[in-house]
Amino acid sequence: MAEERPAKWGLVVDLDRCTGCNACIVACALENNVPFVGEDEVAYGRALYWIRTQRYWEGEYPEVTPTFQPVMCQQCGNAPCEPVCPVYASVHSEEEQINLAVYNRCVGTRYCANNCPYFARVFNWFDYELPEPMRSYLNPDVTVRRRGVMEKCTFCVQRIVRGRQKARAEGRELRDGEVQPACVQACPAEALVFGDLSDPESRVSQLARSQRRYHLLEALGTLPRVTYLKGVGNHGG
Amino acid sequence: MSEKISRRDFLKLTAMGAATTAVMTGCGPMSRYVVRRPYTQMPEYNQTGESTYYASTCRECPAGCGIIVRTREGRALTIEGNPNHPVNRGRLCARGLTAQQGLYNPDRIRAPRFQGRSNPATPGRDLTWDEAVQVVATALQKPPQRIAFLLGLAPDHLYDLVSELTQALGAPPPLRYNALAALEGRTTLIEAVRRLFGSPALPYFDLAQAEVTLAFGADFLQSWLSPVTYTRAYGAMRQGNPRRRGELIVFEPRQSLTAGNADRWVPIVPGSEAHVVLALGQRVAELRGLPVPEAFRAVRPEEAAQVSGLPLEQLETLAQTFATATRPLALVGGSALTQPNGLVTAQAVLALNALVGNLGQPGGVFLSAAAATPTPLAEVKALVERMQAGEVDVLFIHGVNPLFEVPAALGFEAALARVPLVINFAAFPDETALKSDYLFPDHSPLESFGYQRSLAGSDRPAWSALQPVVVPLYDTRATVDVLLAAAQASGQALLPYRDEVDFIQQKILPLINAGGFYTAPEILTFWSRWLQHGGWWTPAAGLPTPTLERLPASFGTLTPPTPPAEGAFYLLTYANHLGDGSGANRPWLQELPDAMTTVTWNSWVEIHPRTAEELGLKDDDVVRITTPYGSVEASVYRYPAIRPDTLAIPFGQGHTALGRWAEGRGCNPAQVLPAGHNAAGDLAFIGTTATLTPTGRRRPLARVESKEGVYGEH
Structure with a gap:
């Protein structure tokens, strides 16, 4: 078997396609066993969205319009959350080259969330019990987190691993588009594209070279793996 | 008893067994025609640690998207889109993705039950299914004219079976109603298509290839007809065409x-859509050098400008943009149809498409392959009158929650109390179920067989299949099976079907030779492929082209909207991700921020910030909204993108039943809607005016957004 080339996983968010429908949020939550916290906790800002849509209003009535920007963990190459963790729970994985959370190491200092410029990390303030028989739908590939643990988007690392194992078993390389995080798979507008950035021919690489590209808070030098393509006006693009 | 089997017979049987096993790849946990296998070959759903995927159809709304459910050890885990399905091509919306929270919902009805509805002293009790079938059988022996069926928009196979049953009995045909369909103006659209193009179908708009799209009221990115199809088309319209980015202009009061994703939002007066379309049509015809059809002359442009509040110059610019576009398209739905002028608007928009010659063209208008069933409020009203007059002895309800979904002004609740026998097949203890005599719970959609054949989002003839992905959790039974058993027990030879699967197989039999992307020599093989692929469709896209013989001289009478009195507002309601309200018991749909306001778990009233300031209202102030039909209370949300003379309340909250996550949150706008209908029989509520009274109380909404930066405050 040929030696495997490590993949550099990346995500492109095309804001011209994104409608702000929020299907990604639900797809993510049910794939990753993200608990719902209820009305009061959402009001306190303790909802556990791994991906959220930032909606900003622009303009004045009647030219007012919302802009939508889905924000998830940017999987920084130079991640501010990593060096501050006292227990090495926020680590960079060598194989996927993404930023992962080791839940059983986490002691809940929340330093990482404090240091994340994208507000991508969320904290389990409580244990969120699921009444029977709702536990039946929990995804067995993903750990169920308990109180006091930090969590965040993992690019659905369980799907990456599953795809890689399948390709290995079949003695081939992963095909472009074979591995998709839950949000990408669900996105009805096909605004999210996921793939290997180290393969210049992959769809995600091609889109990440678009003239419309930008990164969130680029000046911080965090080297995000998520590229945004800006929405275009009436006759631009 | 022992049978002697010769060695030769044994070999024959074994070979047959092997052949059958190879064929039954589509067989799942509920397979009724089980093939016996040695224990070393465990059924696929029992392989520990292995995922098994089943293709089925989403039933969270009537669109009928194809889903693939990942199961492990007999549990449904995640729901993914079926990549080959013509409606959604592997994509899903928030509602479809939470279907497992319905399946595993702790508040489901778990067994057939008798409730002491008429006499509170009578305790309810659980029944066996044999007793339940007897109850239904007795009910079916009532005088046929006094039997009524009220069904929802899904599933279609139940509707087909009940249609056959009522025909065999001589009873009135089943009636369908759904709040989502009512809010999207489905019946009006079907009626307009029937009047102009001759067949009662839903139109299919090829948004993906359109270059300039005018949308009147149709919220196709969130709730209208087939939101996943149209969202996919929207993405393609924006970035799929390398030559030109498609342009979208939306006309609606809120x-x-x-509209938020449009290039231009035109906030016209609610109820003036027809005026705008007619005026636009005149100018488009003139600009294209065509004679202006008589029907478009019903309104003068100046009059339209005055009624809609849209200046003439803007009307002219819009007409020019549309008339000069290479691929213009006009869409209509929702708030443009659910009003007294709705049928005029619908016909005018379809005629506008005909005017620019896009019928059957890329980026134009097509007709859905299957006939669509209307869901007219007018017929619900007629049913209520019959119930009220004591002309209904037994009412069967499935897939609809009229006490929540039908405007309260219609008096459904009082009429329901006058029906001596109400049999409800609800899976959840919703408002109507609690007021029924018998609860005979159907399986959850993920435990059911079935099909959807009316697929508004399919670009080709298609049927979508449902199959159980898990063994039923509780003592529930398929309603089709209950009705078939009851029909049999009633002693008459009413229906020639053995059970639900037999019924579906007989219905899909004609598809074997209908040119699908697969076929089979006989029904059992066809059936397993049908289950394996999650339905049947043709290999190539293609839909009927609408043909317009002749435009009528008039689309109907036009009533200009009446401006609200001093201190009153236009009131409207709309469906967000909670749809018709049946999604309110999915906790993740409750937790999901509303796309525009980011509010979760509750209802709100949208008020323009300027209006709120004039009234001295702040965010989270509880106000009372009163119409002649009732009143509701909700917290204020200052919404910058609504007309200052309009209030809006989302639909779907305000349940008094339906389980722990739905009950007691927000308000139900159906309590304040009028029970009137338009010329097509569809609910007409746009133009309703309401007054607003502060209550002096505050109830903070759980918002995800921060108000800092919007209004400079927290």
């Missing part, structure tokens, strides 16, 4: 998600 900015919906669709």
Whole structure:
């Protein structure tokens, strides 16, 4: 078997396609066993969205319009959350080259969330019990987190691993588009594209070279793996 | 008893067994025609640690998207889109993705039950299914004219079976109603298509290839007809054409998600859509050098400008943009149809498409392959009158929650109390179920067989299949099976079907030779492929082209909207991701921020910030909204993208039943809607005016957004 080339996983968010429908949020939550916290906790800002849509209003009535920007963990190459963790729970994985959370190491200092410029990390303030028989739908590939643990988007690392194992078993390389995080798979507008950035021919690489590209808070030098393509006006693009 | 089997017979049987096993790849946990296998070959759903995927159809709304459910050890885990399905091509919306929270919902009805509805002293009790079938059988022996069926928009196979049953009995045909369909103006659209193009179908708009799209009221990115199809088309319209980015202009009084994504939002007066379309049509015809059809002359442009509040110059610019576009398209739905002028608007928009010659063209209008069933409020009203007059002895309800979904002004609740026998097949203890005599719970959609054949989002003839992905959790039974058993027990030879699967197989039999992307020599093989692929469709896209013989001289009478009195507002309601309200018991749909306001778990009233300031209202102030039909209370949300003379309340909350996550949150706008209908029989509520009274109380809404930066405050 040929030696495997490590993949550099990346995500492109095309804001011209994104409608702000929020299907990604639900797809993510049910794939990753993200608990719902209820009305009061959402009001306190303790909802556990791994991906959220930032909606900003622009303009004045009647030219007012919302802009939508889905924000998830940017999987920084130079991640501010990593060096501050006292227990090495926020680590960079060598194989996927993404930023992962080791839940059983986490002691809940929340330093990482404090240091994340994208507000991508969320904290389990409580244990969120699921009444029977709702536990039946929990995804067995993903750990169920308990109180006091930090969590965040993992690019659905369980799907990456599953795809890689399948390709290995079949003695081939992963095909472009074979591995998709839950949000990408669900996105009805096909605004999210996921793939290997180290393969210049992959769809995600091609889109990440678009003239419309930008990164969130680029000046911080965090080297995000998520590229945004800006929405275009009436006759631009 | 022992049978002697010769060695030769044994070999024959074994070979047959092997052949059958190879064929039954589509067989799942509920397979009724089980093939016996040695224990070393465990059924696929029992292989520990292995995922098994089943293709089925989403039933969270009537669109009928194809889903693939990942199961492990007999549990449904995640729901994914079926990549080959013509409606959604592997994509899903928030509602479809939470279907497992319905399946595993702790508040489901778990067994057939008798409730002491008429006499509170009578305790309810659980029944066996044999007793239940007897109850239904006795009910079916009532005088046929005094039997009524009220069904929802899904599933279609139940509707087909009940249609056959009522025909065999001589009873009135089943009636369908759904709040989502009512809010999207489905019946009006079907009626307009029937009047102009001759067949009662839903139109299919090829948004993906359109270059300039005018949308009147249709919130196709969130709730209208087939939101996943149209969202996919929207993405393609924006970035799929390398030559030109498609342009979208939306006309509606309150900015919906669709209008929020448009290049231009035109907030016209609610109820003036028909005037605008007619005026636009005149100018488009003139600009294209065509004679202006008589029907478009019903309104003068100046009059339209005055009624709609849209200046003439803007009307002219819009007409020019549309008339000069290479691929213009006009869409209509929702708030443009659910009003007294709705049928005029619908016909005018379809005629506008005909005017620019896009019928059957890329980026134009097509007709859905299957006939669509209307869901007219007018017929629900007629049913209520019959119930009220004591002309209904037994009412069967499935898939609809009229006490929540039908405007309270119609008096459904009082009429329901006058029906001596109400049999409800609800899976959840919703408002109507609690007021029924018998609860005979159907399986959850993920435990059911079935099909959807009316697929508004399919670009080709298609049927979508449902199959159980898990063994039923509780003592529930398929309603089709209950009705078939009851029909049999009633002693008459009413229906020639053995059970639900037999019924579906007989219905899909004609598809074997209908040119699908697969076929089979006989029904059992066809059936397993049908289950394996999650339905049947043709290999190539293609839909009937609508043909317009002749435009009528008039689309109907036009009533200009009446401006609200001093201190009153136009009131409207709309469907967001909670749809018709049946999604309110999915906790993740409750937790999901509303796309435009980011509010979770509750209802709100949208008020323009300027209006709120004039009234001295702040965010989270509880106000009372009163119409002649009732009143509701909700917290204020200052919404910058709504007309200052309009209030809006989302639909779907305000349940008094339906389980722990739905009950007691927000308000139900159906309590304040009028029971009137338009010329097509569809609910007409746009133009309703309401007054607003502060209550002096505050109830903070759980918002995800921060108000800092919007209004400079927290």
